[in-house]
Amino acid sequence: MQALKVAMLGCGVVGTEVAARIQNRAEGLAERIGAPLELSAIVVRDASKARPGIDEKLLTTDAEAAIAGADIVVELMGGIEPARSLITAALRQGSSVVTANKALLAASYGELMSAADAAGVRLEHEAAVAGAIPIIRPVGDSLAGDRIERIMGIVNGTTNYILDQMDSEGWDFQQALTAAQELGYAEADPTADIGGHDAAAKAAILSSLAFHAPVSIDDVHVEGIEGITAEMVETARDQGFVIKLLAVCERVASSPAGAGLSARVYPALLDRNHALSSVRGAFNAVFIEAEAAGELMFYGQGAGGAPTASAVLGDLVSVARRKVLGGRGQYERPFHEDYPILPISAxxxxxxxxxxxxxxxxxxxxxxxxxxxxxxxxxxxxxxxxxxxxxxxxxxxxxxxxxxxxxxxxxxxxxxxxxxxxxxxxxxxxxxxxx
Amino acid sequence: MQALKVAMLGCGVVGTEVAARIQNRAEGLAERIGAPLELSAIVVRDASKARPGIDEKLLTTDAEAAIAGADIVVELMGGIEPARSLITAALRQGSSVVTANKALLAASYGELMSAADAAGVRLEHEAAVAGAIPIIRPVGDSLAGDRIERIMGIVNGTTNYILDQMDSEGWDFQQALTAAQELGYAEADPTADIGGHDAAAKAAILSSLAFHAPVSIDDVHVEGIEGITAEMVETARDQGFVIKLLAVCERVASSPAGAGLSARVYPALLDRNHALSSVRGAFNAVFIEAEAAGELMFYGQGAGGAPTASAVLGDLVSVARRKVLGGRGQYERPFHEDYPILPISAxxxxxxxxxxxxxxxxxxxxxxxxxxxxxxxxxxxxxxxxxxxxxxxxxxxxxxxxxxxxxxxxxxxxxxxxxxxxxxxxxxxxxxxxx
Known part of the structure; x- marks a missing residue:
């Protein structure tokens, strides 16, 4: 069968890993998909900059041309623009899109999903939440016949590392943050992580998916871990608790503001017997309570080039296989429910x-x-x-x-x-x- | 849109729960699928026996007629025959099938998947392994672009309950088995559970899926937990281990018998720091090591009416939505790899x-x-x-x-x-x- 042309937007750590795997695992991927994948273009800001292991002839700065010639677009550039415009253009021309862009999805999930639905193609985004942990597909597909009541996630590895070190080593916040920066877990400007904003983007995506209702990052109440002191961690420990930065997404049957959804991120006390309390270091985990399935937990690496590439490639195989088999549209119908988002005060x-x-x-x-x-x-x-x-x-x-x-x-x-x-x-x- | 007709084969604990949810959640399911589901027939051995909450007019003993009139067949009768013949008939006529039948899949996975592939329809089976835990879709789809090296699972709740009680309460084997029987975790004849045969069926299915090669239950080396004594559990504990009945599925790069796959079930010592060692009571968990994704773990309830029904309904929504969208065939290509199964001796x-x-x-x-x-x-x-x-x-x-x-x-x-x-x-x- 004819090769499926894949255009990749962005080529950082994850992109390099994805490109290498498309090449190194070409035969196995072709077998799984039923057609070979051909990396047709890699869109970068500066095509003259060498990238290890990447065929230089594929590098281009012309995103529009790259998209126009592609069956599938993999977006790994991050940020809102130009990612949003490029993804929208790809969907409109009938190409399925795989993205790891949590910031964009948290801002425009509903809009992008509707664009995919209207074009009869797919927008996959397993890598946008909890890295390598398959969570989008279990929540969106496997539990599609159930009713998810609540999701609690440790979805930011940096803050979990910091809080875990404070708990296990007795370090203070600054000491743990510095160690996280030295290990490459935290950025030089760590605001997005420690302020809870990265976790809030993931909470918005998880809520949207679990409750079939559009939840944007602006709907998520956010508190970071900047104020967590060694003394607070110690007091918690004395009482059988551990402090974790949690993303909580839940249906609320009744509140002073009525029924609705709540999506919030804050550091909270968690009983040491809770399954999430054993999540150590920079690992991620998502704990789900569903009406019929009961309690479920998914655990794994939430970040890093190879784990994120694994999630991107799973999505890529999925949309490519779908393209081979035919059939139109999104697998799961988006957003047929309409819930109010409750304020944190309620x-x-x-x-x-x-x-x-x-x-x-x-x-x-x-x-x-x-x-x-x-x-x-x-x-x-x-x-x-x-x-x-x-x-x-x-x-x-x-x-x-x-x-x-x-x-x-x-x-x-x-x-x-x-x-x-x-x-x-x-x-x-x-x-x-x-x- | 026209209703999709669903015929259900078998109506025990899980079937009753599935039927109730198809009725009670009709509107939500129709929204997700894009068409309503209509339970068109429930095939039972004795149609005169009343079943709580089930519309008696749907009950029939005529499986062939029920299948002939159905868009989708849900098989919950268990056992090899007549389940195999009925599922094959359904696939051949172009109906997708959802099954929870691990015994059948462990015996005839390759044959049934090929039949589905040839007919251009789907055979879904999330409920056959680890109950409500979404494991089939993560392994088959989410990790489709990765390379699974090894799966270790606690996939039988009865034996995990028994071993957990021996470990935590110091009980002997017989005492724990009796308690498991009193709680309804173990059958009057507990051979399938404690002999490891139930876990072996799941190991065969997981191996087939993870390695894209047909593995039958006869390929799985099985040892049960009958020989585990209180003294062995105590000795293990003294050395920082816990005894768990593990299903291990792995790629073996080299052995005295060459490279190949190994699928085996036996009680083994597990370090108390291993994530699987914290799986308590009748819970199930599956631990995966993949080349790019690293370590992943999935945890939840492995049995019971409601959790199993959740998995069946997830599959049902999936095949129904697929039917609405069009497109032919299995989502994942089965069995393009050919590995020898290594004997336990190697x-x-x-x-x-x-x-x-x-x-x-x-x-x-x-x-x-x-x-x-x-x-x-x-x-x-x-x-x-x-x-x-x-x-x-x-x-x-x-x-x-x-x-x-x-x-x-x-x-x-x-x-x-x-x-x-x-x-x-x-x-x-x-x-x-x-x-």
């Missing part, structure tokens, strides 16, 4: 609050009264003796574990605690997930 | 051997000499004082950890150890996996 979780208080009778009563006033319920209070400060005043540490409260109730309560004369400072407020 | 693993020996100088030398003679290498020997027997003789317990040796070398070595005058008995021989 979301109910449990919290742990750590206060630095004065060490004298009546403190517990004063604190409890604020909670009672705001209608927030406390499950557990634990007071331990603290330090004596420079002025000779004895401090105490008060850890409060709340029952489930809405975020807005909790915020109001915390605001009032800050104003209490018996409270020196609110040292930390952290949610509890997975219970 | 497979290399590490072993732990526990001997009951006489307690006197020279024992270690005698035992070591047998190993040296057979070309088997010992990594570690640990001797501990044993009991004094009825005749007043002091015994010693000798645990030997070997380096990697072939199974045949090991067997010959053990046969000679049995004959040594200093050896009372060989108490256990168990392989080590996951290192």
């Amino acid at each position: 979301i109910t979780t449990r919290y742990h609050i750590t206060l630095d208080v004065v060490d004298r009778p009546g403190v517990l009563a004063a604190v409890s009264e604020v909670f009672a006033d705001e209608g927030a319920s406390i499950e557990l209070m634990r007071q331990t003796i603290g330090d004596i400060d420079d002025e000779g005043i004895q401090h105490a540490k008060l850890v409060l574990a709340t029952h489930s409260n809405t975020d807005s109730t909790l915020q109001k309560t915390v605001d009032r605690l800050i104003d209490l004369p018996v409270v020196h400072t609110v040292k930390s407020v952290i949610r509890v997930e997975g219970q | 497979i290399t693993t590490r072993y732990h051997i526990t001997l009951d020996v006489v307690d006197r100088p020279g024992v270690l030398a005698a035992v070591s000499e047998v190993f040296a003679d057979e070309g088997a290498s010992i990594e570690l020997m640990r001797q501990t004082i044993g009991d004094i027997d009825d005749e007043g003789i002091q015994h010693a317990k000798l645990v030997l950890a070997t380096h990697s040796n072939t199974d045949s070398t090991l067997q010959k070595t053990v046969d000679r150890l049995i004959d040594l005058p200093v050896v009372h008995t060989v108490k256990s021989v168990i392989r080590v996996e996951g290192q």
Whole structure:
């Protein structure tokens, strides 16, 4: 059978790996697909820059021409533009597209999927979430006859490495971040990772897919791990918890804002017996609760050239095989459901609050009264003796574990605690997930 | 769009759950598929027997007529015949088939997949391996551009429950088996589970899929857990291991029998730091090592009505959506590779051997000499004082950890150890996996 022409947009670490595998595994891939793949063009910004193992004749800066001559387009350039325009052009001309571009999908998932659907072709994106872990296909296809209630994911390896080192080695945040940068896990500007924005993009994609409703990154509530201190990690450990940066996507049956979806990213306490708590280092894992299937977990490497290339190639085989077999359109129908996205203020979780208080009778009563006033319920209070400060005043540490409260109730309560004369400072407020 | 007619063969626990979900989720399923599903017939042995929630008018004993009128056939009757003939008939008439029948697939995977391929339709079987855990699609599709080197699975919940209870509660085998039977995890005749035959069927299917080569259950070396004693579990724990019944499917680059595939099921020692060692109770998990993707793990419920129904429905949505979109044939090309299946004698693993020996100088030398003679290498020997027997003789317990040796070398070595005058008995021989 005639070769399928593949144009690749971008040729960084992942692209180089993908190109090498298309060449080195040509025979096996052709067998699986039923037709050979031919890398017809590699679009780069500077075609004069040598790339190891890449045939220089394939390099071009003319993306439009490369796309026009391709059966399948693999987009690995990243960022919103020109990726969006180029993908849209490829879909419109009837070429299926494979992309690893989470930023673009998190911004324009609905729009791009509709364009693929209208053109009767496919837009595959396994590599955009959790690297090599097959998660898009299980969520989109295998669970298509089930009802996903909740997804909790550790979907950013950098932050998981940092939090894991803080937990296992007792390092402080800065020390762990520096180590992550030295190992190449974190960028020189680590904002996208530690601020939770990378995880938020993945939460948007996972939510869209799991709930068949368009969720954009702007719908995702994001908090990063910059504020996590060694003391918070230690306090968590003492109580049988570990702090993880979680992407949570869930259906909420009832809330002060009604029923709807919630997508949020924040560091949270996770019971050490929870399956996700054992995810170490820079690994990723996605934990799913489905109505019929029950609890599922998928675990593996979330980043890196070879793992990401594995996901891209799986998608490439899939769209190529589809092209050989015929048949039009997306495999899964996108976005037939319409749910409101709930604001974080309406979301109910449990919290742990750590206060630095004065060490004298009546403190517990004063604190409890604020909670009672705001209608927030406390499950557990634990007071331990603290330090004596420079002025000779004895401090105490008060850890409060709340029952489930809405975020807005909790915020109001915390605001009032800050104003209490018996409270020196609110040292930390952290949610509890997975219970 | 016109409804797609679904005929269901068999209506036990899983079938009842599938039928209920087709009805209760009709609207959502129709949205996802792009056409409504209509349950057109349910084939049962005795149509007069009432089934809760099932429309009696759908019940029939005439399988041929039910299949003839169906767009899609869901086979949940189990066993080899008449399931094989009925599925073949359905494929030949151009209907796609969804099955959960691991016994049949393990016997005739190649034949059935070829029939589907020839007819240009699909044969889906996510529910046949590891229940609700999406494993067929990740292995067959997501990793289609990668190269799977090895799969290790805990794919039988009954035996994992038994071994987990022996490990965590210190129970003996019989006590754990009785508990498993009381909980409904084990059948009255538990042979298929504890003998490893159920796991072997799944190993055959996983191997076929992962290596694109037909592997039947007869190619799988099987050992059960009947011989696992409380003492073996305790000895394993003392050394940082846990005993798990593992299905191992791997490519072997070189062995005394050449290169090829190995598929085997046996209880083995697993390091407590290995991800699979944390799989508790009746849960299943599949651990994959792929060339580019690295290590992946999939975890969830391996059995039960609702989880299995989830997998069946995922497949049903998939083939129905495919029918709506058009296009012919299997998604993945089956069996383009041709590997020999290696005999267990050629497979290399590490072993732990526990001997009951006489307690006197020279024992270690005698035992070591047998190993040296057979070309088997010992990594570690640990001797501990044993009991004094009825005749007043002091015994010693000798645990030997070997380096990697072939199974045949090991067997010959053990046969000679049995004959040594200093050896009372060989108490256990168990392989080590996951290192």
